[in-house]
Amino acid sequence: GDSVTQMEGPVTLSEEAFLTINCTYTATGYPSLFWYVQYPGEGLQLLLKATKADDKGSNKGFEATYRKETTSFHLEKGSVQVSDSAVYFCALNRDDKIIFGKGTRLHILP
Amino acid sequence: NAGVTQTPKFQVLKTGQSMTLQCAQDMNHEYMSWYRQDPGMGLRLIHYSVGAGITDQGEVPNGYNVSRSTTEDFPLRLLSAAPSQTSVYFCASSPIQSQAYGYTFGSGTRLTVV
Numbered sequence: 001g002d003s004v005t006q007m008e009g010p011v012t013l014s015e016e017a018f019l020t021i022n023c024t025y026t027a028t029g030y031p032s033l034f035w036y037v038q039y040p041g042e043g044l045q046l047l048l049k050a051t052k053a054d055d056k057g058s059n060k061g062f063e064a065t066y067r068k069e070t071t072s073f074h075l076e077k078g079s080v081q082v083s084d085s086a087v088y089f090c091a092l093n094r095d096d097k098i099i100f101g102k103g104t105r106l107h108i109l110p
Numbered sequence: 111n112a113g114v115t116q117t118p119k120f121q122v123l124k125t126g127q128s129m130t131l132q133c134a135q136d137m138n139h140e141y142m143s144w145y146r147q148d149p150g151m152g153l154r155l156i157h158y159s160v161g162a163g164i165t166d167q168g169e170v171p172n173g174y175n176v177s178r179s180t181t182e183d184f185p186l187r188l189l190s191a192a193p194s195q196t197s198v199y200f201c202a203s204s205p206i207q208s209q210a211y212g213y214t215f216g217s218g219t220r221l222t223v224v
Contacts, residue, residue, distance in 0.1 A: 034212050043114075043200055043215035044153075089152065096141060096160065096206065097168070098213060102152035 002027040006090045006101035013080055014109050021075040021104050023064075023090035031092040033057075033066055033073040038087045038103070047075075047088070082108045112136050116201050116216035123191040123223045131186040131219050133201030139214070140206040142184040146170065146197040147218075153200065159184055160206060191223045 006023040013019060025033065032051045036044040048057030053068035062077045073090060085108045090101040117132045135142065143158035155168030159178040173195060175187040184203075188195060198220050202213040 036212075036215075041217075043217045044202075044213075045215070046212040049212055093212075097143075097155060097158065098202075099155075100145075100153040102150060 002031070002092060002094050002099050004090050004092055004099055004101035006088075006104050009087075009103075009105040010107055011104060012107045012109065015082055016079045017108075019075070019077040019080045019084075019106070021088055021090075021106070023073045023075065023101060025071050025073065025090075025092050027071075027092055027094060029094075030068070031094050033064070034091040034093065034098070035062070035064055035073070035075050036089040036091060036100075038089065040086070044089060080106075080108050082110050084108050114201055114203055114214050114216035116199075116219050118219060119217070120220050121222070123188075123221065125191060125193060125223060127191050128187070128189050129191065131188075131199055131201075131221070133184045133186065133216060134182050135184075135201075135203040135214070136182065137203065137214065138181060139203035140181070142178070142201065142203045143168070143213075144174070144176065144184070144186045145200045145202065147200060148197050156186065156199075188221075191221075193223045195221065196223045197221060 003026045034049045035047040037047045038044045048059040050057040050066035056065045087103045089103045114135045140161045144156040145153040157176040159165045201216040204213045
């Protein structure tokens with residue numbers, strides 16, 4: 001069945017470092033892909049999305065490109081801030097259901 | 111605009127007790143769903159609904175019931191709570207074409223069953 005695999009955390013970086021969180025998926029057809037972010041004590045918020053191959057989603061300095069050939073949707077940010085500390089979830093949409101990866105916890109040190 | 115509202119935020123139950131987790135949205139979204147979040151497991155779909163009067167099971171439905179009598183409300187019922195149901199529960203909604211919009215999530219209910 002459809003699934004999402006993302007790198008295990010926690011990921012710890014210093015402020016202003018470059019961030020990559022890997023995400024790959026298994027699905028038939030062409031699902032939409034999402035990154036959600038969860039700050040401590042809160043629900044998930046949609047960070048960015050891409051609905052077809054080669055689309056690039058972007059928001060708040062984060063970017064991810066829908067790569068059909070490698071079935072990937074890696075999250076990147078050029079310079080992270082302490083306020084980016086959170087749990088990040090990669091997800092895909094199939095038949096009006098969203099399937100989530102297990103999440104990657106990100107710690108940014110000042 | 112309140113979005114998705116979940117109540118209560120915290121709850122402690124004894125094994126065998128029943129309770130209802132409430133979820134309401136004011137965005138006229140057709141689609142609503144319940145997820146549980148457990149450490150190392152990500153989010154798992156419990157039940158979902160594509161409109162009033164229509165519900166269906168997700169990945170982990172056992173021990174939970176739902177109903178959808180109105181567009182706005184989608185309560186989740188635990189008929190006889192078990193310690194395995196200790197978790198954080200999230201309600202989410204979207205326009206039916208969720209591929210384009212993604213979900214709007216509530217802030218969660220943290221449930222402990224002792």
